[in-house]
């Protein structure tokens with residue numbers, strides 16, 4: 363999941379290396395099956411560049427003609443991340459809603475898999491998957 367096994371496919375407008383992270387499955391699911399990536403509302407975007415500069419996964423590229431970012435590598439986005447949307451000073455970045463994400467978490471059995479990993483270092487010292495589902499946030 364670190365991206366170390368992803369091939370380098372070039373450099374971005376700032377000369378930073380770009381990897382193709384879309385080749386790395388997300389909890390066993392083909393990354394390209396999951397429509398989780400930012401969409402820019404250009405009516406709101408001020409072109410500050412914060413999303414382009416700060417996303418370490420090189421999802422954005424810079425469009426010099428329009429002086430705005432573009433979502434050039436959508437499947438490089440980490441499923442569940444929404445940092446760029448949180449940082450954007452203009453609220454110009456949108457993502458699918460949490461319900462969409464939760465459906466993939468359930469389909470890919472992510473919680474069960476995470477439990478299995480945690481159990482290897484701290485056996486059963488936590489809520490069960492069923493108990494999580496029964497909580498108000500579950």
Ligand code: SF4
Pocket residue numbers: 402406407408409410411412413414430431449450451452453454455
């Ligand atoms: S952070 Fe927001 S306002 Fe700034 S360039 Fe990105 S989308 Fe546009």
Ligand code: SF4
Pocket residue numbers: 399400416417418419420421422438439440443444445446447
């Ligand atoms: S959500 Fe995270 S990984 Fe995805 S584009 Fe924004 S900052 Fe990059």
